[in-house]
Amino acid sequence: MAGNYVRVCDLDASKEDWCILARVVRLWNVISTERGSPVSAIEMILVDEAGTQIQAAVRKKYVKKFDRILREGPVYSLRNFTVADNVGDHRTTSHQFKIIIQGETVAVIKPDNLVPVFPLTFASFEDIVGGRLDTAYLVDVMGLITGLGTERQYVTNGTRTKMNVIELENSGIKLNCALWGRYNDQLNQFLLAGDTETAVVAIFGVKIKEFQGRKGLQNALHCTKLLFNPTFQEAIDFKEGMLRNLTSPSQGISRINDTHDISYVVEATIKHVIDMDDWWYNACNACNKAVYPDSVAYYCGDCDRRVVNVKPRYRIKVRVIDDTDSTTFVIFDRPAAGYFNRTCSEMIEMFEKHGGELVCPRDISDLVDKKFLFKMDMRNLTVGRFEPSYKVKRFTDDAVILARFSDMDSGSEIYNSDVSLNLTKYGNHANKAELVDPRDLMSQFSEAEPSDAAGGAYIGLGVDGNNVLGDEVVNLDGQEGRDEGLNIADADSVSMIAHKKRVTADPVSGGAGTSNVKILKQIKQEKNA
Known part of the structure; x- marks a missing residue:
């Protein structure tokens, strides 16, 4: 020097x-x-x-x-x-x-x-979720905001602290970030400004946290810095790259929000499975809604009571793309079981026996880069501040159906509920012998079917389409204190929003965090139900 x-x-x-x-x-x-x-x-x-x-x-x-x-x-x-x-x-x-x-x-x-001005560098989401970074050090991250929780208040030693959670996406990987106190205030100021479409945030000096084996982010008490829609070159390049990857050149997904029909059908390709290790949830036997561990049993919010008998149900979140746009689809139990030709409990049992080091069953990971015909239930559209998601009623990758669908109207890939498909079965096991004239191709996709009681669509940080975080005040007096934010943020924000349903408890011992394998005995009876 x-x-x-x-x-x-x-x-x-x-x-x-x-x-x-x-x-x-x-x-x-x-x-x-x-x-x-x-x-x-x-x-x-x-x-x-x-x-x-x-x-x-x-x-x-x-x-x-x-x-x-x-x-x-x-x-x-x-x-x-x-x-x-x-x-x-x-x-x-x-x-x-x-x-x-x-x-x-x-x-x-x-x-x-x-002293030169050095380019900004940001931690890779892949390195964060892969556990390759030392959590003793704060990191800088940048992501596209794809979801928002609901503000909540906590009380510690008589002082109220507000918290909210945002969901960030980078390179196809999503992470939840809990924002406490003044950082939550900055988030609210940004939301009030209204410039939230394809919003990018750069966060400097953020903690990597872990809850139930899953990584998330949380602000530090003083040194974290938030920049919403920053204008430095690295942010501009990042946003352009994300939009390039998420969107593409026709009249397809981009028209979904313009419809007033109950159902829509779209041909699109699954680009990746969101949260590959989060493809099922425990459901109440009575209403099929998600249940959560509660002492020696489970609690069903929909039934407002404790339940003992639960069953696993599919909930697979996928990012899909056509030549007009991209969006998030959620495949619940009925269409998933039809496509895979096995119940969720059967899939879990097979995966526990033969999954090895995989993060999800191969049947699910193999969905990526395949083209499907999806029927969407527009009545269960969940529109968030940043991005909507859509519930899949039925889907198939049958080559004959896809070809005939394309023949119906080469200028459009989306059809409303008046267009029909006559299939006795759907998914991988559609009865090709019963395929009829292309004009009748959509009858099965258009006929009414019982609502999948999984609770609607998944939006960003929500669970089953519901806001998990409510306007309640949680008293933390006597609990773990605040460490540059509250450590309990992991349990009460990140996990509650996106991962809470994966917490399992042994109804006998009440122990949280019990392996999903241990509940198989409880749910095997559902395979033949």
């Missing part, structure tokens, strides 16, 4: 007369709970000309002095500071040490060109 400056990578705790040249890439205030002292520290992330980052902190007694000097963005020369070990559960950089700015420290702004 030019002059007498030391490289950031060479800093250690051996002396106090260091001198470095670095850019302040992030700066935030640590807010105190004490009266008369709103800021207890100033913290920063610095980067030198080699791109090495290190965290720096200004202690409370020197905040007033450096609050007038230090800003996010400029290049500074810093001299006469101390160096301490970089420890803790939520570190902002991987450097072994961190800088402690003292009263004798001298900070002088230098020409901006002395």
